[in-house]
Amino acid sequence: MTLILVADNDWAIGRNGDLLTRLPADMKRFREITTGHTVVMGRKTYESFPKRPLPDRVNCVISRTCTDIEGAEAFGSIEEFLEYAKGVQDEIFVIGGGEIYRQMLPYCDKAIITRVYESFAGDTFFTDMDKLDDWEISEASDIIETNCHKIRFINYVRKG
Numbered sequence: 494m495t496l497i498l499v500a501d502n503d504w505a506i507g508r509n510g511d512l513l514t515r516l517p518a519d520m521k522r523f524r525e526i527t528t529g530h531t532v533v534m535g536r537k538t539y540e541s542f543p544k545r546p547l548p549d550r551v552n553c554v555i556s557r558t559c560t561d562i563e564g565a566e567a568f569g570s571i572e573e574f575l576e577y578a579k580g581v582q583d584e585i586f587v588i589g590g591g592e593i594y595r596q597m598l599p600y601c602d603k604a605i606i607t608r609v610y611e612s613f614a615g616d617t618f619f620t621d622m623d624k625l626d627d628w629e630i631s632e633a634s635d636i637i638e639t640n641c642h643k644i645r646f647i648n649y650v651r652k653g
Contacts, residue, residue: 494584501612502610505618507616508614513615514642529550530551532550533588557570591618595620602650608645630649
């Protein structure tokens with residue numbers, strides 16, 4: 494499985510249940526990478542999308558409270574989803590929110606991170622991947638100026 498997210502200088506990933514900022518280049522890249530695959534997320538992330546389900550993807554939602562989610566496969570726990578994932582033939586992308594990222598990190602072997610080189614007033618944070626001994630950068634783009642922000646696309650892989 495692969496994590497995919499945007500993080501600022503402080504590894505903030507969200508604010509008030511929404512993205513930190515709108516990055517068209519990142520959204521385009523997200524769409525290109527995840528289309529045709531399975532995406533897994535929490536209920537609040539799913540409900541934050543203006544159009545649901547995300548088109549041309551198998552949408553999986555982990556929720557302790559909802560058992561029937563229109564347009565998506567619903568799972569009551571991480572464990573229930575992981576059992577389902579054993580039968581998935583394509584790549585699975587973990588797309589948020591914060592708690593789902595934290596719980597799914599041990600099951601992922603790749604992370605696709607868009608770093609935004611500034612600090613926002615985030616209230617949801619992710620682990621600083623650069624401080625994890627069992628992860629390393631496999632690829633990084635040059636810094637790109639987009640939508641008045643400096644960003645870099647960084648791919649991490651689990652060592653070993």
